[in-house]
Structure formats: C-alpha cells, structure tokens
Amino acid sequence: MDDRGGCGARVNRSAVGALRESRGRSDRRAVRGDRHHRRGVLMTATLPLGVETLAHELVGAPGAPVILALGGISADRHVVSHPGDPTPGWWQGLAGPGRAFDLALRRVLGVTLRDGGCGPDGRPARIVTTHDQAASIVALLDELEIARLDTVIGASYGGMVALALAERWPERVGRLVVISAAHETNPMATALRVAQRQIVELGLATGRATESMAIARGVAMTTYRTAREFAERFDPAPAHLTTQAAEFEVERYIRRAGERFAERMPPARFLALSLSADLHRVVPERIAVRTTVIAAQGDTLVPPSQSRALARRLPRLDTFTILRTRFGHDAFLTEPARLGRVLATALAD
Amino acid sequence: MDDRGGCGARVNRSAVGALRESRGRSDRRAVRGDRHHRRGVLMTATLPLGVETLAHELVGAPGAPVILALGGISADRHVVSHPGDPTPGWWQGLAGPGRAFDLALRRVLGVTLRDGGCGPDGRPARIVTTHDQAASIVALLDELEIARLDTVIGASYGGMVALALAERWPERVGRLVVISAAHETNPMATALRVAQRQIVELGLATGRATESMAIARGVAMTTYRTAREFAERFDPAPAHLTTQAAEFEVERYIRRAGERFAERMPPARFLALSLSADLHRVVPERIAVRTTVIAAQGDTLVPPSQSRALARRLPRLDTFTILRTRFGHDAFLTEPARLGRVLATALAD
Known part of the structure; x- marks a missing residue:
C-alpha cells in the first residue's frame, strides 16, 4: 500500500470508480433518478459536479415522499439495505415496516458527500463547507428532478449539512430533523x-x-x-x-x-x-423550515446545551428532545428504538 | 536539537544535572535535609535511589510541620518561590501568609517524581507505578530524617502518588488531601x-x-x-x-x-x-489515614462521581468537596482562592 499520502492509494465506498465497477445500474442514464426508477428499488448513480461527482442511492416506493438521510463523516450513500444491495446500510437500525425508513411508504435518498479533492501532498486540494455540500445536493436534486424533499434527516456532520441546506434552499426542504448537530461548532x-x-x-x-x-x-x-x-x-x-x-x-x-x-x-x-x-456555521433565525432538534445525553462533541441554543433560535421549531442514553454522540447509531420513537412523531404529519 | 528520540536531547527542571549546575547548595551533604536546613529557607538536593535520583526542595520555617506537595506530570520540586529561588513555583497560588503554603508556619517539601529512565529508542526503560513513586518518597524521607509528614497534598498525578503513599506507608502520613485524583483511572x-x-x-x-x-x-x-x-x-x-x-x-x-x-x-x-x-490503583478501604477529597466541577479526566466513589470508600474521610469552577481538571492550578478555602479547613486541626 502506498502510505506516503498518495491520493489514489485507498478508496472507500464513496469513490466513484468503485461504484461504477460494482453496480450494473450505475450508468450515465441512471442519473435521471425518478424517471428511471424501476420496481421501486434501486437508483444508484454518480453525478458529475464540475470536477466533483456526487454518488447516491435512491430507494423505496416509486413516487413516494423522499427522505434525504445524512450521517457522519464516515457515512456514505448506502443508508439502508435494499434488493440492489442487501448489505446493511449505516442507518439500518431505522429501516423496516413502521419505522422511519419504511421503503414501502417512503423513498430514502442517500448521498456520499464531497470532499476537497486530493493535492499532490495527500492533503485536501481545497476547503469544503457544509454549504458547498448543500449546493452539491441541490444540483443532484435538479438532476433527479426532485423539486422538494419531504424530509431531511441529518445526524452529526450530516446534521450540519442539513442545516446549511435548509438555510439556503428552504424551498427544497419540507421539514428538517437535526440530530447531534448545531448551528456552529464548539x-x-x-x-x-x-x-x-x-x-x-x-x-x-x-x-x-x-x-x-x-x-x-x-x-x-x-x-x-x-x-x-x-x-x-x-x-x-x-x-x-x-x-x-x-x-x-x-x-x-x-x-x-x-x-x-x-x-x-x-x-x-x-x-x-x-x-x-469546524467551519460550519448557520444563522438559526434564517432557517424558515419546520425543524425537530434532537440532542443526546452525554454528547461531548455537540453538548445538549448547544442543541438547545439552536432550538431556541429556530423560527419554526417543532420539538426539541434530549435522548436518554449512555452512548453520547453515537446515540443516533446505537439507539435506533429511542431515536425511532422521536422520529415517528416528527414524521407523523 | 536531536529529535530522533535520543534520551539526553532535552532536559527539564527535573533533570539532575541541571540542578547541580544551577544551585550551589545542591551538593551531596545537602541531602541530609533537616539537619542542614539554614535560615529556614532552602533545601535543594538530589538523592541517589539505585539508578534514579529524586530531586527535592524543602523550604519554610525550621522545625515546622512538613507538607509534601505533589502535582501533575509536568510539576517538579519547585512548588513555591523562596529566597533560594524567587521564581514562582507551579503551586505559587497557594503560597503566602495565611495560606496553605505559609513558609513562616510550615515547611513545604517538593519533589521531582521519577520516570522510567530512557531506553536507546527514546522510550521509557521501564514502567514506574505510583507505588514506585511513593517508595522513592519514603527513601527520601529517610534521608531527610523526616519520620512523619504532617500533610500530603496531591493533585492530579500527584494525588494518585499521595494515595499510594498513604496506602502503603500510613505511619509516614499525618493526613492526606487528594485533589482531582481517584483510586483508579477511568x-x-x-x-x-x-x-x-x-x-x-x-x-x-x-x-x-x-x-x-x-x-x-x-x-x-x-x-x-x-x-x-x-x-x-x-x-x-x-x-x-x-x-x-x-x-x-x-x-x-x-x-x-x-x-x-x-x-x-x-x-x-x-x-x-x-x-x-493509567496503571494507578489503590484500595480505598486500605487507606488508614485521615483524608480530604476534593473534586472539580466539570473535570472530564477525573469526574467528580469518581472522586465521590473514592470518598465513600475511605475509612477516615474528613470531608468531600466539589469545587465550583469552570476550569475542570485544571482548577487546582487556576482556582487558588477556592481551593485555599477548602485547604484551610483541611489543615485547621
């Protein structure tokens, strides 16, 4: 293995090449998301965005409301298992009948967020802000011809991106659920x-x-x-x-x-x-979207007090909840039952 | 500077050579602490302990009760300023008339704790436990002909050493004050x-x-x-x-x-x-010495709940106090006024 910072040395799920190799449907036409959706299952594609491409999966019932699910920095587009990829997704705990990610009732959109490219020294070629991520998502939505997401659920880094998206493109977001993320980093x-x-x-x-x-x-x-x-x-x-x-x-x-x-x-x-x-910052008062804020007890990365401060400043707060947990920040992954109950309320109407 | 892990590359206050160079009284005779104490001020020495030597300062009123003060891993024997070394010590905030380290009423003993020596790769030659530190202190007390310390005050790593000393050599410790340290590491x-x-x-x-x-x-x-x-x-x-x-x-x-x-x-x-x-461990029930336990609000390294668990298990607990502070673990250095009030009670009788 090249361990001297070479950029192509290791490639994860997010890398575009790997997606093209592993998935038969990941051809250029498949980019046109909704229209090419077949048997209510799989939509995997890569989308050129200037020098970047944004990989995604759109799965679930054809024509159903779309939930965009955004996770931490190691999350990718494979949110839940589906016939096209039966391996567990990173948010598998929320999948299934009666749960937040019920593919019979909703579609789930997962994306592999951008990075800053790779310079010759193995370091990022450029900074990527959470608003850059949001802009890439909007470009993807345009390609997929999704005018408006029913819900954006974002946790950790994904929660920051969700806030940036709702702040700048409120017309694309029906409602927002922010978990273990705030308007700025402490x-x-x-x-x-x-x-x-x-x-x-x-x-x-x-x-x-x-x-x-x-x-x-x-x-x-x-x-x-x-x-x-x-x-x-x-x-x-x-x-x-x-x-x-x-x-x-x-x-x-x-x-x-x-x-x-x-x-x-x-x-x-x-x-x-x-x-x-660390560069993330939104102004809560500018977020015109209905929002549910969820904090996790004992979260040292995003303390519940910071989530509360966000909630207090939001013009359209639905609910603010602190999950009772011993897991802290990781609760969004390790407490699917407790999180699911809060999400059921958030997604009910 | 040799930056490849060479052992002699950098030397801090704790290093023996530096002490010998900088202090005229640091000769071999000065080791005999009490007897060679002059004008109630300075006692600086190095003490051979097998391959290790333990540097110390003993300052204050001749014949007065001795307080051993032990601090964090970067602390050394220079606890408070004195005529022989007027630079501020690492616990200077507790020094002065009416305070814990009042050199007119008490003597203060500071030591530079041992390390594990330095192997050819720049790594420690051996493990040093808090009980090893305590054994070195006892050997120093023998050399100084101090049969019994009036008080041992230890904070952070020094608090662990203080607990080890009181557990194994209770006859050498009149009373114990443990700050931001516990019986084991979380x-x-x-x-x-x-x-x-x-x-x-x-x-x-x-x-x-x-x-x-x-x-x-x-x-x-x-x-x-x-x-x-x-x-x-x-x-x-x-x-x-x-x-x-x-x-x-x-x-x-x-x-x-x-x-x-x-x-x-x-x-x-x-x-x-x-x-x-990390290797530190004492059995609280075995500590037969009167003990004051002090925790700091917001201490993430030694949570107050852990200090409380220690306090509950001590056979001879004097008081358990949680310092109100925004500084967390560092409160023992940054809150001298608040800490001083608790110490005043601990040292009163």
Missing part, C-alpha cells in the same frame, strides 16, 4: 479535531498516513461515546503488563476501531470533512 | 492517554519527537479544561481562512501550549508518567 470539539488533523498531517509528512489515521480515529472515538459507557464496558486494569509496557482493554478497542477506519477513509477526505465540521 | 481517561502515547511513539519512530509531543499535549489540554471555559474564551469562527486551510483561535492556543510543553518534557518521561497514571 471550540472544544474544534480543539479535538485540530489535534486529529495534526496527527494525520504528521503521518502524511513521515510516510505513516495509515497509522496516523488510526490514531486520529482513536482520539475521535473518545468524543463519540461517554465516560460512563466506557467505564461499564472496559476494565481499568491492564489486560497485559510487562516491566516495559502495558496494554488496556480500552486501548485494544480504540486501536482496532482506528485501524478499521484507516482502511477505508483516505487521509485527504478525512482532513477535508473534519475541517468542514 | 477507561475514558486511559483512552485519551493511550492516544497521546501513540502519537509520541509515532513521533519517536519518525524523527519527529518534539512535534509529536506538542500534538499529544494538545490532546491533553482538552482534558484539562471544560467545553464551557473554551466556549467563553475562543471564537468558534476561524481566525484565518484561505481556500486551502483554516486556523482557529483555539488551535493557536493548543499549538502554543503544546510547543511550550515539548520544549521542557522529554518524550520518555512523558510516556512513563502517562502510563503510570
């Missing part, structure tokens, strides 16, 4: 992401990109869960101990999670999306 | 320190030890303060922005703080003390 979250970017930059500069990505992800993992959950799960005593070194259960966990992440996320993409989260 | 704190050690190991392996130390310290800085304090201090908007990069106020802060730390802390010492904190 400086503590920025500090933690700055440190992660510094680690990856050190890795790129020294030919240790993969190792540095794993370490940076390890730091990120501490912000995705809570101290309480870690305390319940991991023994504080070392699992292995010699006179020179020790290893802890929690150490094995964050090392493994970091290594898995490093295998599928190119450094330039990580750097671009991490910075994008 | 796995979230371990995860954050593991990531810091991984960063430094990457730096040692790639000839970027100083840079990696600065990054690791940046991660640590996020655990020393609170999100609230960062939010009050730093603008979330970027201070500098181009199409390729951005820089935030909080980024400048943690970069600068990291660089300052990297200048004075050798990587091997940092790795040893960081791991020592």
Whole structure:
C-alpha cells in the first residue's frame, strides 16, 4: 500500500470508480433518478459536479415522499439495505415496516458527500463547507428532478449539512430533523479535531498516513461515546503488563476501531470533512423550515446545551428532545428504538 | 536539537544535572535535609535511589510541620518561590501568609517524581507505578530524617502518588488531601492517554519527537479544561481562512501550549508518567489515614462521581468537596482562592 499520502492509494465506498465497477445500474442514464426508477428499488448513480461527482442511492416506493438521510463523516450513500444491495446500510437500525425508513411508504435518498479533492501532498486540494455540500445536493436534486424533499434527516456532520441546506434552499426542504448537530461548532470539539488533523498531517509528512489515521480515529472515538459507557464496558486494569509496557482493554478497542477506519477513509477526505465540521456555521433565525432538534445525553462533541441554543433560535421549531442514553454522540447509531420513537412523531404529519 | 528520540536531547527542571549546575547548595551533604536546613529557607538536593535520583526542595520555617506537595506530570520540586529561588513555583497560588503554603508556619517539601529512565529508542526503560513513586518518597524521607509528614497534598498525578503513599506507608502520613485524583483511572481517561502515547511513539519512530509531543499535549489540554471555559474564551469562527486551510483561535492556543510543553518534557518521561497514571490503583478501604477529597466541577479526566466513589470508600474521610469552577481538571492550578478555602479547613486541626 502506498502510505506516503498518495491520493489514489485507498478508496472507500464513496469513490466513484468503485461504484461504477460494482453496480450494473450505475450508468450515465441512471442519473435521471425518478424517471428511471424501476420496481421501486434501486437508483444508484454518480453525478458529475464540475470536477466533483456526487454518488447516491435512491430507494423505496416509486413516487413516494423522499427522505434525504445524512450521517457522519464516515457515512456514505448506502443508508439502508435494499434488493440492489442487501448489505446493511449505516442507518439500518431505522429501516423496516413502521419505522422511519419504511421503503414501502417512503423513498430514502442517500448521498456520499464531497470532499476537497486530493493535492499532490495527500492533503485536501481545497476547503469544503457544509454549504458547498448543500449546493452539491441541490444540483443532484435538479438532476433527479426532485423539486422538494419531504424530509431531511441529518445526524452529526450530516446534521450540519442539513442545516446549511435548509438555510439556503428552504424551498427544497419540507421539514428538517437535526440530530447531534448545531448551528456552529464548539471550540472544544474544534480543539479535538485540530489535534486529529495534526496527527494525520504528521503521518502524511513521515510516510505513516495509515497509522496516523488510526490514531486520529482513536482520539475521535473518545468524543463519540461517554465516560460512563466506557467505564461499564472496559476494565481499568491492564489486560497485559510487562516491566516495559502495558496494554488496556480500552486501548485494544480504540486501536482496532482506528485501524478499521484507516482502511477505508483516505487521509485527504478525512482532513477535508473534519475541517468542514469546524467551519460550519448557520444563522438559526434564517432557517424558515419546520425543524425537530434532537440532542443526546452525554454528547461531548455537540453538548445538549448547544442543541438547545439552536432550538431556541429556530423560527419554526417543532420539538426539541434530549435522548436518554449512555452512548453520547453515537446515540443516533446505537439507539435506533429511542431515536425511532422521536422520529415517528416528527414524521407523523 | 536531536529529535530522533535520543534520551539526553532535552532536559527539564527535573533533570539532575541541571540542578547541580544551577544551585550551589545542591551538593551531596545537602541531602541530609533537616539537619542542614539554614535560615529556614532552602533545601535543594538530589538523592541517589539505585539508578534514579529524586530531586527535592524543602523550604519554610525550621522545625515546622512538613507538607509534601505533589502535582501533575509536568510539576517538579519547585512548588513555591523562596529566597533560594524567587521564581514562582507551579503551586505559587497557594503560597503566602495565611495560606496553605505559609513558609513562616510550615515547611513545604517538593519533589521531582521519577520516570522510567530512557531506553536507546527514546522510550521509557521501564514502567514506574505510583507505588514506585511513593517508595522513592519514603527513601527520601529517610534521608531527610523526616519520620512523619504532617500533610500530603496531591493533585492530579500527584494525588494518585499521595494515595499510594498513604496506602502503603500510613505511619509516614499525618493526613492526606487528594485533589482531582481517584483510586483508579477511568477507561475514558486511559483512552485519551493511550492516544497521546501513540502519537509520541509515532513521533519517536519518525524523527519527529518534539512535534509529536506538542500534538499529544494538545490532546491533553482538552482534558484539562471544560467545553464551557473554551466556549467563553475562543471564537468558534476561524481566525484565518484561505481556500486551502483554516486556523482557529483555539488551535493557536493548543499549538502554543503544546510547543511550550515539548520544549521542557522529554518524550520518555512523558510516556512513563502517562502510563503510570493509567496503571494507578489503590484500595480505598486500605487507606488508614485521615483524608480530604476534593473534586472539580466539570473535570472530564477525573469526574467528580469518581472522586465521590473514592470518598465513600475511605475509612477516615474528613470531608468531600466539589469545587465550583469552570476550569475542570485544571482548577487546582487556576482556582487558588477556592481551593485555599477548602485547604484551610483541611489543615485547621
């Protein structure tokens, strides 16, 4: 593996080439989303957007209302399983009859968000803001001839993009659900992401990109869960101990999670999306769309107090809910039942 | 500067050679602490302990009760200013008439804690536990002919060492004050320190030890303060922005703080003390010494709930106090007035 920051070294689901190879329907014509929708199932495509292309999946009942689902920086267009790709999607827990992503009643649109391209040094070629992401989504909606999304549900980084979309293109969004995201990033979250970017930059500069990505992800993992959950799960005593070194259960966990992440996320993409989260800013008073705000108890990355501040400033707040959870920021992935109950209310009318 | 992990490259206050050069009284005879104490002021020495030496300062009124003051991993023996060294000590905020460290009424003993030595690869030669630190302190007390410390006040890593000392050598400790430390480390704190050690190991392996130390310290800085304090201090908007990069106020802060730390802390010492904190464990029920436990509101490294758990299990708890603060873990350094009021009660009888 090229580990010196080469841009093409590793490619994840989001990479356009891989999509073209793996999916027969991903031809140029399939871009015309709605019209080419067959058997109510699959719409996979790539869409040229200047130098960028935005991969997506549109699945579910033909003609049904469209929910755009946006997740964290490691999320992609494969939100839920469907006949064209029966592997579990990253938000599979919300899929199924009677749930938010009921493909018999709704269509679910997933996108692989943009990154900043890759410069010769393995770093992002340019900054990508959450408003840039929103503009790419609007271009995709134009191509798909979707005039208006019924609902945009965004969590974590996807929640920031959802807010940017609703702020600038309110006519394209019927209603908004924002989970564990706010109108701006708190400086503590920025500090933690700055440190992660510094680690990856050190890795790129020294030919240790993969190792540095794993370490940076390890730091990120501490912000995705809570101290309480870690305390319940991991023994504080070392699992292995010699006179020179020790290893802890929690150490094995964050090392493994970091290594898995490093295998599928190119450094330039990580750097671009991490910075994008820190640059995110919308003015809540300018969001003219009905909005449900959901925070997670113990979320250190987006504290519930910040979600509450967002909710208070929104002109058309539907509800503000704090999910009871021990998972913190990750609750949007690990608490599908609790989240589903809140979403059922949000999607009811 | 040798930045490839060489052990002698950088030397901080704790290094023995520097002490010998800078202080005329640091000769071998000065080791005999109490007896050679002159004009109630200064006692600086190094003490051979096998391959290790433990540097210390003993200052204050001759014959007065001795308070041992132990701080975080970057603390050293210079706790408060005195005529022999008028520069501010790391716990200067507690010094002065009527305060905890009133050199007219008490003597203050500061030590530079051990590390694990330095192997040829720049990594620690061996593990050092908080009980090892306590054993070195006891050996120093024997040399100084101090049969019993009036009080041991330990904060952060020093609080762990204080607990280890009181657990194993209760006859040497009159009373104990433990600030922002507990009987064991919570796995979230371990995860954050593991990531810091991984960063430094990457730096040692790639000839970027100083840079990696600065990054690791940046991660640590996020655990020393609170999100609230960062939010009050730093603008979330970027201070500098181009199409390729951005820089935030909080980024400048943690970069600068990291660089300052990297200048004075050798990587091997940092790795040893960081791991020592994770390996720390005492059994509260075995601590037969009167103890005051102080936690800091918003401390993410040692949550107040963990300090409370310690307090509940201590056989001879004097008081348990949660300091009201926006500074979190760093409150023991940044809230001298509030801490001083609690200490006044603890030291009153």
